Amino acid sequence: MTIAIETIGLTKSFGETRAVDGIDLRIRHGSVYGLLGPNGAGKTTTIRILATLLKPDSGTASVLGHDVVRQAAAVRQKVSLTGQYASVDEDLTGHENLVLVGRLVGLRWSQAKERASELLDAFGLADAAKRQVRAYSGGMRRRIDIAASLVATPEVLFLDEPTSGLDPRSRNQVWDIVRAIAAQGATVLLTTQYLEEADRLAERLAVIDKGRLLAEGTSRELKASVGGSAIHVRLKRPEQQAEAKDLITKTLGNGILPSSSAATVSARIADTGQAAEILTALAHRGIAVGEFTLGSPSLDDVFFALTGHAAVEAPEDDP
Amino acid sequence: MTSDAIPSPGSGDAIGRILSIRNRPRDPGALSAVLTLAWRAMLKIKHVPFQLFDVTAFPIMFTLLFTFLFGGALEGSPRAYVQYLVPGILVQTVVFLTVYTGVGLNTDITKGLFDRFRSLPMWQPAPVLGALAGDLFRYSLASAIVLVVGLILGFRPRGGPAGVLLAVALIIVFGLCLSWLWIIIGMLVKSPESVMTTSFLFLMPLTFASDIFVKISTMPAWLQVIVGHNPVTRLATASRGLIHGQDVGSDILWVLVASAAIVAVAAPVAMRMYHRER
Numbered sequence: 001m002t003i004a005i006e007t008i009g010l011t012k013s014f015g016e017t018r019a020v021d022g023i024d025l026r027i028r029h030g031s032v033y034g035l036l037g038p039n040g041a042g043k044t045t046t047i048r049i050l051a052t053l054l055k056p057d058s059g060t061a062s063v064l065g066h067d068v069v070r071q072a073a074a075v076r077q078k079v080s081l082t083g084q085y086a087s088v089d090e091d092l093t094g095h096e097n098l099v100l101v102g103r104l105v106g107l108r109w110s111q112a113k114e115r116a117s118e119l120l121d122a123f124g125l126a127d128a129a130k131r132q133v134r135a136y137s138g139g140m141r142r143r144i145d146i147a148a149s150l151v152a153t154p155e156v157l158f159l160d161e162p163t164s165g166l167d168p169r170s171r172n173q174v175w176d177i178v179r180a181i182a183a184q185g186a187t188v189l190l191t192t193q194y195l196e197e198a199d200r201l202a203e204r205l206a207v208i209d210k211g212r213l214l215a216e217g218t219s220r221e222l223k224a225s226v227g228g229s230a231i232h233v234r235l236k237r238p239e240q241q242a243e244a245k246d247l248i249t250k251t252l253g254n255g256i257l258p259s260s261s262a263a264t265v266s267a268r269i270a271d272t273g274q275a276a277e278i279l280t281a282l283a284h285r286g287i288a289v290g291e292f293t294l295g296s297p298s299l300d301d302v303f304f305a306l307t308g309h310a311a312v313e314a315p316e317d318d319p
Numbered sequence: 320m321t322s323d324a325i326p327s328p329g330s331g332d333a334i335g336r337i338l339s340i341r342n343r344p345r346d347p348g349a350l351s352a353v354l355t356l357a358w359r360a361m362l363k364i365k366h367v368p369f370q371l372f373d374v375t376a377f378p379i380m381f382t383l384l385f386t387f388l389f390g391g392a393l394e395g396s397p398r399a400y401v402q403y404l405v406p407g408i409l410v411q412t413v414v415f416l417t418v419y420t421g422v423g424l425n426t427d428i429t430k431g432l433f434d435r436f437r438s439l440p441m442w443q444p445a446p447v448l449g450a451l452a453g454d455l456f457r458y459s460l461a462s463a464i465v466l467v468v469g470l471i472l473g474f475r476p477r478g479g480p481a482g483v484l485l486a487v488a489l490i491i492v493f494g495l496c497l498s499w500l501w502i503i504i505g506m507l508v509k510s511p512e513s514v515m516t517t518s519f520l521f522l523m524p525l526t527f528a529s530d531i532f533v534k535i536s537t538m539p540a541w542l543q544v545i546v547g548h549n550p551v552t553r554l555a556t557a558s559r560g561l562i563h564g565q566d567v568g569s570d571i572l573w574v575l576v577a578s579a580a581i582v583a584v585a586a587p588v589a590m591r592m593y594h595r596e597r
Contacts, residue, residue: 081438083435084431085430087430089363100358101435103355104355105344106440122337152344180332181338
């Protein structure tokens with residue numbers, strides 16, 4: 001196994017805050033790797049250190065065998081970063097932005113223009129090529145931003161929250177793009193607050209909270225570490241959630257998992273017999289059940305089990 | 320995914336084809352990077368011509384306003400005063416415009432564009448120098464406008480075109496050097512608006528406590544000391560001298576030394592801050 005990215009004991013503080021507090025990562029070459037954690041967990045700081053934008057306070061980090069501090073220029077040769085905010089010039093057109101990056105990575109004018117057009121075609125932005133980025137939708141901005149990161153084919157691509165703030169349709173488009181990039185053998189390190197996103201894209205995940213790495217593995221491994229299977233109950237009347245939680249806690253002894261919305265209750269169970277018990281108890285108490293599913297724990301469950309709080313504050317139903 | 324009216328991203332195949340081209344080229348040379356970023360600055364002007372408003376409207380306004388407002392009182396007539404004023408207004412115009420270097424830089428930082436620049440394998444001072452190259456155009460344009468308005472109002476440079484060109488060149492050199500101070504401020508403060516406010520805190524006294532509008536001999540003695548040591552006074556005196564064909568060698572030298580001193584101190588500080596993490 002070739003390692004593309006490795007960090008050992010990485011730390012970084014901003015004033016009193018330890019943004020990154022001893023993170024060890026080993027990321028396989030050619031894989032999609034997810035850094036999963038809530039806002040302020042230290043994901044962005046980690047990715048900025050790896051992209052040579054920040055210097056770590058202690059610990060080491062290397063990308064493709066190059067130290068990110070001592071051999072920063074060599075690292076910049078091989079990586080691309082797509083930041084949280086579209087790092088393109090809003091005043092320029094999509095085409096001009098890509099030509100600009102093309103020139104700055106060393107392409108000749110003619111090559112840069114050709115590459116810009118190719119990328120705009122591939123990203124479905126050909127029609128918007130001559131419009132200022134200012135006029136782009138959120139999804140289009142994200143695509144032009146990712147396209148800008150691919151002007152020179154990177155060996156390692158850093159994507160910082162590539163889908164935050166996007167509508168589901170644009171998010172799916174970005175997912176398709178990430179998969180296409182990964183299929184070409186590039187190593188992709190992405191950060192996300194969305195467990196579903198990490199689950200769908202990343203081969204392996206690191207769960208980060210308050211600058212520390214809490215768990216690492218495939219999403220299957222992480223789910224297995226929580227153990228058992230789970231039931232998810234959607235209530236017809238959300239106001240009964242507290243009552244339902246009480247009842248289920250009493251029935252099982254423990255095992256309540258964080259709810260992903262005000263109308264659901266999730267719980268870990270040891271066997272399917274307990275599921276039947278819960279259903280009976282709920283019916284007995286007059287709590288109407290809209291939907292009842294039995295499955296393995298979700299990454300939300302994993303995150304809660306590891307951190308004691310939900311991944312995203314103010315959880316909402318994902319469409 | 321179904322795609323309808325909204326353009327959808329191309330197939331994964333198309334992106335795959337793009338990426339299969341292993342085109343990591345050689346790093347761009349320093350000059351090529353600077354020129355590319357200067358090209359960007361010109362594109363911004365092309366797309367947002369409104370940003371030239373400051374460059375065009377203010378010089379016209381200031382020249383007209385001060386000529387007719389003070390002309391009679393200070394020199395007997397607007398036409399007499401405009402001979403004194405135009406070289407000074409050139410200075411004031413360019414010196415005010417230097418603020419936009421800091422504002423533009425701060426905008427690039429807050430928008431995340433500098434993250435992209437800093438993660439590219441190019442000569443790292445290029446974005447700053449490219450911005451300065453764009454400023455060169457703005458300063459030249461603003462200077463030309465002041466001169467044209469002045470000529471219409473009766474301004475007649477006795478030093479001829481050569482004197483005027485030299486004066487403009489000297490003012491622009493000073494402006495480009497002064498910009499480094501606002502580049503530092505652009506990296507220190509949080510928003511483009513604060514760059515503006517902070518810089519004008521320095522610029523207002525710097526331009527008004529000078530002999531741009533009024534002869535130094537008319538001021539109280541204590542103010543003459545302050546005004547006499549203001550680099551803007553030296554620059555205005557040197558420009559007037561060049562434009563009207565007087566010998567101002569010592570003032571020119573003084574301005575050049577001051578410009579060099581500003582860059583010698585501010586540029587290394589600015590570049591250190593630029594490399595420093597944010």
